[in-house]
Amino acid sequence: DAKTTQPPSMDCAEGRAANLPCNHSTISGNEYVYWYRQIHSQGPQYIIHGLKNNETNEMASLIITEDRKSSTLILPHATLRDTAVYYCIVRGAFSSGSARQLTFGSGTQLTVLP
Amino acid sequence: EPEVTQTPSHQVTQMGQEVILRCVPISNHLYFYWYRQILGQKVEFLVSFYNNEISEKSEIFDDQFSVERPDGSNFTLKIRSTKLEDSAMYFCASRGAGNTIYFGEGSWLTVV
Numbered sequence: 001d002a003k004t005t006q007p008p009s010m011d012c013a014e015g016r017a018a019n020l021p022c023n024h025s026t027i028s029g030n031e032y033v034y035w036y037r038q039i040h041s042q043g044p045q046y047i048i049h050g051l052k053n054n055e056t057n058e059m060a061s062l063i064i065t066e067d068r069k070s071s072t073l074i075l076p077h078a079t080l081r082d083t084a085v086y087y088c089i090v091r092g093a094f095s096s097g098s099a100r101q102l103t104f105g106s107g108t109q110l111t112v113l114p
Numbered sequence: 115e116p117e118v119t120q121t122p123s124h125q126v127t128q129m130g131q132e133v134i135l136r137c138v139p140i141s142n143h144l145y146f147y148w149y150r151q152i153l154g155q156k157v158e159f160l161v162s163f164y165n166n167e168i169s170e171k172s173e174i175f176d177d178q179f180s181v182e183r184p185d186g187s188n189f190t191l192k193i194r195s196t197k198l199e200d201s202a203m204y205f206c207a208s209r210g211a212g213n214t215i216y217f218g219e220g221s222w223l224t225v226v
Contacts, residue, residue: 032213043118043205043217044157087157093213101147101170102215104157 002027002090009109012082018075020108022088025069031092033064034102035073037084044087044104047073078112085109116140118218120206126224127196135191135221137206146189147207147215148181150174157205163189196225 005023012018024033034049048055048062050071055062061074075082087107091100119138127133139146148160162169163181180192189208193200203220 038157041203041220041222043207043219046214046216049213101149101159101162103159104149106156 002031004088004090004105006086006088006105006108008106009111011111011113012075012078014080014112014114015077018073018078018082018110018112020073020075020086020088020110021070022073023070024088024090027068027090028092031090033062033068033071034087034089034091035060035062036087036089036102036104037082038087038107039081039084047086078110080112080114083110083112116216118206118208118216120204120218120221122221123219124222124224126226129198129225130195133193133196133200133223135193135204135206135223137189137191137208137218138187139189139206139208140210140216141187143208143210143216145169145209145215146181146183147209148191149205149207149217150202151205151220152199152202160191160204193223196223198225201225 002024032049032051035047036044038044047059050062064071085107089102121136146163151157159172161171161175178194182190201224203222205217205220207215207217209215
């Protein structure tokens with residue numbers, strides 16, 4: 001699985017958009033970009049994932065560059081409850097019969113300020 | 115929304131004692147995982163399980179650890195003889211046919 005690089009920490013004002021970057025320059029064509037977050041002492045929470053196209057769900061948007069070497073997770077209107085460590089993870093598709101796992105890095109500590 | 119549930123939420127045990135952590139994965143999921151997180155450190159993979167057998171395990175998952183799916187709903191992690199360094203948050207996770215792994219809220223194990 002490709003290595004990812006994220007800034008160790010970021011701040012964001014409450015109500016503003018939080019844009020969390022991730023570099024994955026060695027990503028291969030069949031690898032997905034996943035985003036999880038971990039609110040203090042809780043289990044990792046799935047946010048979104050994508051392959052090539054930008055994705056949006058009720059939690060966030062994922063913007064993947066055309067060359068797929070980087071991506072940005074966007075929380076459109078950050079709240080205090082969005083304060084968490086955000087993990088960008090790159091891995092291949094889960095195939096049937098394969099229980100391959102996710103590898104977590106250090107992530108980005110996002111602090112939403114009032 | 116379906117979720118992975120774990121029990122107990124917190125357990126304190128004496129060094130050398132056996133501990134069993136329990137998990138109820140999301141119904142109809144087929145792939146199961148245990149991870150752990152020592153305080154202040156990264157989330158680390160322990161083991162994955164599919165079709166009633168271990169699919170993959172990390173170096174952490176030594177002979178002191180075992181997993182079992184005793185019935186159609188539970189997935190357990192057993193630590194035979196706990197050590198101080200086993201103190202950590204243990205997360206269970208599961209995946210269905212899709213590409214998303216879902217995690218439980220964790221069981222905090224303190225070995226004294």
